[in-house]
Amino acid sequence: MPEPSPIVRIEHLRLDRGGRTVLRDINLSVPRGSIVAVLGPSGCGKSTLLAALTGELPAAAGTVEVLGQPVPRSQRALLEMRKGLGVLLQGNGLLTDLTVAENVALPLRTHTKLPSALIRRLVLMKLHAVGLRAAADAYPRELSGGMARRVALARALALDPPLMIYDEPLTGLDPIASGVVMSLVRRLNDTLGLTSIVVTHHVHETLPIADHAVVVANGGIVFSGAPDALQASTDPLIRQFLNGEPDGPIPFESRAFNSQPEPA
C-alpha cells in the first residue's frame, strides 16, 4: 500500500517579514497521526512558520501544503481550509461574558446550522474530552489557568479538525497544569485520530509526548528527528538551546538585532 500523504508538506519555504527574511529553505513533512514539536528560542521564527501554515503569511518562495492542498491565497478558500485546523493560540481567547459551554459552542454556531440541542450535546462531549464537563456553566473567571487552557482546547476541537496546531500551549501554566495539558494533547491526538503540531520553547515538557522534533534557529531548521536523538545531540547549538545557555552559536535576540546590516 502506498504511504498516506503527509498532512503538512513544506518544501524550500522562505518567509519574509518587514522586508527581512526570517526563515529560509524550510523543509518539513508531518505524517498523519503524529505529534510534531516545533521548538526554538524566542524570536527564531516559530510563530512566523505557524502563520504560513494558517495562510496568514504567504510564502516568499517555496511551497506549503496543508490537508493535502497548497495553502490558498483567496480569503474564501482560506476560511474553508481553516475549518480543518484546530488552532490553540497563545492566551486562551475565551470570551469572559460567555459561559464555558457558550465559548466552546462558538465555532459550531458560526460554521454550522446545527440545532441548539445538538450543539449543546457536542459541546458537552468536547468538554468531557478535556475533563471539564462539570464546568460547562461556569464563567472563564471562575477557572484556573490550566482549566481555561483546556476549555480553549475544547473550543479548538469543536469542529473536529483533523489537524491541531498549538502555539505555546504552556505559557503561564505551572508545572502540574503543564503536565495535564501535554498529556491531554497526546491523548486527544491518539483517541480522536488527530495530527498535532506543537510550537513551543518548552522543550522538556513537550519532547516526552512528541513523535518528531524540529528545532528552528538562525533562520532555518537546525535539527529534525526523533526526540531521543535531539536529547542525545552533541551539536553545540542544540546543546545551547536544550540547556538554555546564553552563550553559544545561537545569538541573543538583541545581539541578532544589533547585527542586522545598517541600511546603506
Ligand SMILES: Nc1ncnc2c1ncn2[C@@H]1O[C@H](COP(=O)(O)OP(=O)(O)OP(=O)(O)O)[C@@H](O)[C@H]1O
Ligand atoms: N509583523 C512583523 N514585521 C516584522 N518583523 C516581524 C514581524 N513579526 C515577527 N517579526 C520578526 O520575525 C522574527 C521571528 O519572530 P517570531 O514571532 O516568528 O518568533 P518566535 O520564535 O515565534 O518568537 P516567540 O517565541 O518569542 O514568540 C523576529 O525577529 C521578529 O522580530
